Amino acid sequence: MITHFFEDFKTGDAYDFAIPAMSKPEIMAFAAAWDPQPIHVDEEIAEKFQGGIIASGYHTLLVALRPMLATVMAKSANIGGPGMEHIRWLYPVRPGERLQTKVTVANTHASRSKPDRGLVSFDVETVNEAGIKVMTLQFAAMIHRREPAAPA
């Protein structure tokens, strides 16, 4: 059921999500499937390089965005995402850590060429229990309008 259209997003709108902790087996299984680098799957090398197994940044990206994608975005008339910018993995994420994600509408731009849609840009900030930023990024979505824009 689509309930959110371009007009429903306003600069400054913010959403907060509690992110379920990743267990060590989950971190290692995700990494084995998608990102089998030693710091994510090899206890010995991870200990030496990072003081223990840390989550793949791709895993952190997915768990941290999932609640936004599964709620606000899943109800939106999203045509597609043009991309992401400035993904920063600022601090290691370790097994059992409960993260918090804040998503803010950074800006909205009605399309100049297509009156039926507009681009919404979001800032994402994910922090750990100590309040340390572990990841920041920006993403955007091209979203249908409820009503076509009036001609300028």
Add this chain to the structure above:
Amino acid sequence: MITHFFEDFKTGDAYDFAIPAMSKPEIMAFAAAWDPQPIHVDEEIAEKFQGGIIASGYHTLLVALRPMLATVMAKSANIGGPGMEHIRWLYPVRPGERLQTKVTVANTHASRSKPDRGLVSFDVETVNEAGIKVMTLQFAAMIHRREPAAPA
């Protein structure tokens, strides 16, 4: 087994990977788990917005990078990735499409403050069977040196 160190990456080094096609059930299952937006999980809305189900950009990101992460990066003394830049989902990826990923070493920077490591930046370009770019991005990794840098 770590065989690749900072010194082993040279600007212009390139790697080519054939990417296994995502089936429609795989696309929908991945999206149900991580990115349940209508264009990825709802046949009717996907048909209207995109002419059919398209892969989540996060799914494309993972399948397109996996061979690089599982080969070159998995053998590297990678301490961690600071992030990604300019992720562009340029063209929809549909079920059954065989993609090709090219990863190029964009540049390497020995760390100024830590003589045991350096930053390697990679350009990634993923194309479909028609040669159309479907995704481009940049990522970086902080990688241990085999031998500490000589003092400047």
